[in-house]
Amino acid sequence: MSKHIQAVRGMNDILPDVTPRWRFLEDTVRKLFDAYGYQEIRMPIVEATELFKRSIGEVTDIVEKEMYTFADRNGDMLTLRPEGTAGCVRAGIQNGLLYNQTQRLWYSGPMFRHERPQKGRYRQFHQIGVETFGLTGPDIDAELILMTARLWKQLGLADAVQLQLNSLGSSEARAAYRAILVDYLRVHHAQLDEDSQRRLESNPLRVLDSKNPAMQELIAAAPKLSDHLDEESRQHFTELCALLDAAGVAYTINPCLVRGLDYYSKTVFEWVTDKLGAQGTVCAGGRFDGLVEQLGGKPTAAMGFAMGIERLVALLEEQTMPLRDYQPHAYFVLLGEQAQREGLLLAERLRDAVPGLRIESHCGGGSFKSQFKKADRSGAALALILGEAECEQHTLGIKPLRAEGEQLQLAQHAAAAWLRDYLEQNQYEQEQSSGSV
C-alpha cells in the first residue's frame, strides 16, 4: 500500500457512486441562476497571494495558516484560492465589469484550505458562489436569500436547513463597536478563556460566539452590536426583515453571527443544518460594500454568498431523495464477430435517430450469460440483442429487463421507431422519479 501514490490528504476523489448527486445539485443550481438572470463567470484557481491578504484580512486564520502558497518559477508569490469572492472582485475590476453598472454573477469550482480534514471539511472543497455588484438596497439581499430558499425546496432540503440573520453595520460602525467591545473584554481579561484571549487580538467579535459555558455570563453582559448600529444599517436590516416576512421566509436573528472574513459589513446570513455534525453551515454570505474599493476599484456595493457542495451533497445523501438516473436505457448484447462489428454501427445509427437515447454497447465479447449479467448490472431497462441469427435475418431482439413482457424480435430498420416510442411512453415516469426541475 505504501508504495502506491495516494491522493493528497484532504483532497478526495469523487467517485461514480456520488457524482449523480453532484450533477443533480449542479444542474438544479444552473437552472435556478438562469431563472434569476445571473451570469456565470469562471476565474483562475491560482491568484497572486497579495489579493487574498488584502481582501480576506491579514490576521484571519485563512491567510495566516491555511493558504496553499508557493513561489512560481519567476519568484512571484501565488496562492491556490481559499475562497471565490476575492478572485471574482479582482476579475470584475480588471475587466471593467464593475464600472458604473450592476452585475449578478455566479461561479463554481474547487477551493483550497490547509485545515485538518473532518466531516464536511476538506483541503480541496467545492463551492458554488454568487456575487452581485452595484446594488445597494435590501432588495438584493432579499433576492439572494429568496433564491437560496427556492433552491432548498428544489433540492428537497427545505426542512433540513434554517436561516440565521444578522447585521454587522457599516464598516465604520463595526470598527467603533469593535473598539468598545475590546475595551470591555480587556477589563475582564482575566475571565477570558484561552481561545477568547487569542480572539481578542484576531477577531474580537468572535468572542461573542464562544461555545464555552463559562463565558456565557460575560458575553451576555457585553455591549451589544445591535445597540451600536448606524442608522442606515438599522434601516437596511429592518427593510430586509420586512421583505423576508412578506415572502414567508422564516429566519432567526442571531446577534452572534459574525462571519470570519474581514470584508463583510451590514447584512450577513447563514443557512445551517443540525444533520452534519460540527460543520453545520451549508451556505453563508453577506454584504461587502467596501471590498471593491479596497482592491482598487470604484466604491461599489456588493452582496454575495457561497455554498459548500460537499456539505450539500452530504445532506442530499441524508434525504435519500430519488435522483434522476443517468443509467443507460438499453444495453446492447452482441454475440459473435459479425454482431460485434455490426452492432457497433447499429448503435451509432440508433443514437443518431433517437436523440436522448442512452445505449451502452457491450465490448470485449463473452458468453450471452455474462453479457446479460452485465446488462442487468448496468441498470438498463432493456437489452438489445444481436447474435448470429439476428445478423442473418437483419433483426434485433429487445428484451425488457425491469418489467414484465416477452422478448420481441424487430426488423432492424424498425428499431429506431420502437425505441422512440418507448422513450416517449416512459418519459412521464422518468420525470416523476427524477427530482430534477
Place this chain on the structure above:
RNA sequence: GUGGCUGUAGCUCAGUUGGUUAGAGUCCUGGAUUGUGAUUCCAGUUGUCGAGGGUUCGAGUCCCUUCAGCCACCCCA
C-alpha cells in the same frame, strides 16, 4: 495546529492469554443451462495484516515512530 478512536482481500468485517500454511461474507470469473440477466447450487482467484523499527525461539496480536482515515476542538462553505 491540539486531542480521541481506527487501519486485516476491490468492499464489509472475524482472527482467543503472542504459537505452524491468516479466515468469512460480498464482489469478480467459470460451470450446472455451449442463445438469455436479480434466485439456487458447484468450483476458482484474490493479501507486503497501512508503513518502518523494536521486544521475543516465534508478532496480524505487545512497544515505539510514522502515514492515512474518522470524529471533535480551532476555524470555516
